[in-house]
Amino acid sequence: MKKQGVLILCTLCIAAGACGLSAGRREKGPDSTADQEELLPLRVAVQEYYVSSPVGYIVEKGLDREYGLELELVMYPSGAEQILDADQDVYDVATIGASFLYPLMEDQAVLIGEHIKSTGADAIYVKPDSPILGVRGFNPIYQEVYGDPETVRGSTILMKENTTSQYLGMKWLESIGVKADAVEIQYMDLDQVLQNFSEGCGDAAVLAAPYSYQAEKDGYVKVASTESLYVDMYEVIIATNKAYEGKTEALERFLEVLLYANRQLEADFGEKLKACGAWYENNGVAFTQDALRKECEDKLFVTEDNYSIGQFGEFEYKYAEYMAAIGNIPPASLKNVKENIDSSLFCQAFEQVYERR
Numbered sequence: 100m101k102k103q104g105v106l107i108l109c110t111l112c113i114a115a116g117a118c119g120l121s122a123g124r125r126e127k128g129p130d131s132t133a134d135q136e137e138l139l140p141l142r143v144a145v146q147e148y149y150v151s152s153p154v155g156y157i158v159e160k161g162l163d164r165e166y167g168l169e170l171e172l173v174m175y176p177s178g179a180e181q182i183l184d185a186d187q188d189v190y191d192v193a194t195i196g197a198s199f200l201y202p203l204m205e206d207q208a209v210l211i212g213e214h215i216k217s218t219g220a221d222a223i224y225v226k227p228d229s230p231i232l233g234v235r236g237f238n239p240i241y242q243e244v245y246g247d248p249e250t251v252r253g254s255t256i257l258m259k260e261n262t263t264s265q266y267l268g269m270k271w272l273e274s275i276g277v278k279a280d281a282v283e284i285q286y287m288d289l290d291q292v293l294q295n296f297s298e299g300c301g302d303a304a305v306l307a308a309p310y311s312y313q314a315e316k317d318g319y320v321k322v323a324s325t326e327s328l329y330v331d332m333y334e335v336i337i338a339t340n341k342a343y344e345g346k347t348e349a350l351e352r353f354l355e356v357l358l359y360a361n362r363q364l365e366a367d368f369g370e371k372l373k374a375c376g377a378w379y380e381n382n383g384v385a386f387t388q389d390a391l392r393k394e395c396e397d398k399l400f401v402t403e404d405n406y407s408i409g410q411f412g413e414f415e416y417k418y419a420e421y422m423a424a425i426g427n428i429p430p431a432s433l434k435n436v437k438e439n440i441d442s443s444l445f446c447q448a449f450e451q452v453y454e455r456r
Contacts, residue, residue: 138169139349141342144181144193145172147382149308149394150215150334151194153360155378166356168349174382191342192353196334197263200419203439204432209343210415210440212336212354212448213401214361220308220397221267221332222324223256224315229302231322241274241329245322251303252281257296258305260286263332266421268305270330271323279425308397312390331414333401336445347444354448361400362452371395403453412440 145151154172157163163170173190175181178198184190185202194214202208225231230250237247251272258268265286272279285301289310296304297317306314315321325332336357338350364371372395379386399405419436422428 136167138164139167139346139352140169140171141192141346141349141353142171142173142190143353144175144184144190144195146175146177146181146194147379147384148177149375149378149398150196152375152378153214153357153364153400154194155381156364156374157356157360159374159377160360162356162360166352166359168352168356170353185337185339188339188341190339191346192336192338192350194334195337197261197266197418199335199337199415200422200428200436202337202339203415203436204419204428206340206435206439208337208339208439210335210412211338211343211350212357212445213333213406213411213414214336214357215334216399216401216405217263217325217332217334218397218399219324219326220311220394221264221306222311222321223268223271223303223305224296224311224319225303225322227318227320229320229322231303232320238274238276241323241327243323243327244271244274246271246275246277248276248281251275251277253283254302255283255285255300256303256305257285257287257292257301259289259292261422261427262289262307263418264289264305264307266418267323267325267328267330267332269421269425270328271305274323274328308394309386309390312393316389331410333414334398335415343441350444351447354445355451358401358448358452362402365400365402365404368395371400403449408442408446408449411442411445415440 143154145154154170158170158172178195181193181195182198182201185207192211199210203210231246234247234250235245236242238244256268258265269279272282287295289307292304292306293310293314295301296314296319303322304314304319336354342350364374372391375395376386376391379391416437419428419433423430423433
């Protein structure tokens, strides 16, 4: 059982100020070089998308070497491909979105970090003349959410299955008292969601960045979002079982340098734009400056200022419970998910980076 004793350990580490690496390396800080110590190799599964942009910044600035690491980036088209290799010894850690769930439930990997918080990039959109826009705050808990049973029942909603987009879409229906069987849900890839919606299909579309930004540019209206539904969503770091069991020091250092990079980028929005744009350019991803700016505004790199360590794992387990409730994963797999969420390394790294400002 991987999680046993983790919260107690985490609390004790923070209280004692003894987390992370040796005091000697703490005193040297990230500005020193690692020439006098052997670099620890670590293979990082990345995607060409925003989720991996801080890792690109780390390598570009040579921060990995300053933290005693030698990162090898292993590129994947998406999380769907990353999880296929979770038990194949192709990488040690992965920057990943909602696909994290499957290697956890299969007992192939451990969630060790939350590094990006989505505040508004995932949202539900309708056309400007939609009757749904005639009702706002039907549920007093969600004052900024549009729609009610009368305006939404019988609607056709487009979304992508087995994603946080589906999770958000169902949260919207739940918030306004509409059961899933009272609407028609059509599942498709996100690019097809926007394309079909633009061609007149559907009454509402659940979208994530960058498609949500294009929807707004095209004049569609947001009826609910992660913010208005009070849903915290995170993109995360998972470690393979082999790395989790045999590369503890390298994982600690990786989480430290990641949090250090996060702090640097969140402290300078211009640098954040530059770093994320460079990641896209280096990987041949087309983007506009407007969309890039919006994504950087909506997706926060986790820092002390926007994150509480005590919430670690809450979103992931709630997401797993939801997926089990709708039949997407076996309920029995929730035990593995819970046991494969370990906050200890992240807690240590968080304390190490933010103990002195």
